[in-house]
Amino acid sequence: MTGESGDGWVHGPDGARYWGRYGAAGLLVVEPGGAVLLQHRAAWSHFGGTWGIPGGARHRGETAFEAALREATEEAGLPQGLVVARFESVLDLGYWSYTTVVADSARRFEPRLADPESIALRWTAADDVDALPLHPRFAEAWPALRARLEGGSAR
Numbered sequence: 328m329t330g331e332s333g334d335g336w337v338h339g340p341d342g343a344r345y346w347g348r349y350g351a352a353g354l355l356v357v358e359p360g361g362a363v364l365l366q367h368r369a370a371w372s373h374f375g376g377t378w379g380i381p382g383g384a385r386h387r388g389e390t391a392f393e394a395a396l397r398e399a400t401e402e403a404g405l406p407q408g409l410v411v412a413r414f415e416s417v418l419d420l421g422y423w424s425y426t427t428v429v430a431d432s433a434r435r436f437e438p439r440l441a442d443p444e445s446i447a448l449r450w451t452a453a454d455d456v457d458a459l460p461l462h463p464r465f466a467e468a469w470p471a472l473r474a475r476l477e478g479g480s481a482r
Contacts, residue, residue, distance in 0.1 A: 335384060337423045346373060346384050350424040353382020354395035355472060356410060358435040358450060366402060367447035368462065379462035380427070381405075381445075391415060391426035403448050404439035416472060418464065427468060429476065453477075 336344045345351070356364040365378045381402040385394040392412055399405040410430035418425045438448035451459070453473055461469065 339420065339422065344373075345420070345423040345425075347423070349385040349387055349389070350391075350426070351382060351384050352391040352394040352398065352426040352428060353380040354399040354405070354410070355380050355427055355429045356399065356405070356432050357413070357429065357476065358432045360435065361476075362435070362450040362452050363456065364399075364403060364432075364438055365449060365451045365456070365459070366445045367449075369444050369446050372444055374462045376460065377462040377465075378451075378456075378459040379465040381448075382425075382427075383444075391417075392428050395426070395428040395430075400441075402442055402444055404441045406436055409433050409436060414475060416468060416475070418468070425464065427472065429472065 335348055336346060337348055338344055358364070364380070366381050367378050368375050370376050381399040382395060383398045383402075385391065389397075392415075396405065396410070400407070410432050413429045413431050416427045416429070435450060440446075440448060453476065456469060456473070
């Protein structure tokens with residue numbers, strides 16, 4: 328049976344754990360040259376040592392965009408007012424969901440390690456993303472996200 332634990336994890340019917348009782352969201356920031364901002368996750372974190380995007384648990388009543396912005400600000404020092412959402416991609420498991428918010432940045436900014444969840448942050452050309460050890464869920468989502476980025480999907 329699915330359920331949530333007192334520590335914020337949601338447990339799926341197969342025993343898999345997902346962080347965030349109200350779901351989670353992450354921000355895939357695209358700078359004007361097309362590079363994306365990636366986060367190298369701390370070893371102690373869920374799927375530590377892999378690359379993904381800044382993100383985390385949504386708060387009650389928080390939209391995916393609000394959560395993604397908050398998390399990117401907390402984890403990567405995203406400057407306020409710099410990004411505009413382009414589209415969202417949702418992984419909905421029925422009992423838990425993760426929303427990737429893809430946003431265009433008005434300019435390339437210098438990300439900063441703002442909390443211990445990251446060991447590195449860097450702008451990465453879309454062609455180079457697949458060469459990195461990616462967070463498994465981001466690895467699954469990346470081909471479709473990249474196709475939408477290259478196809479110029481409507482906002």
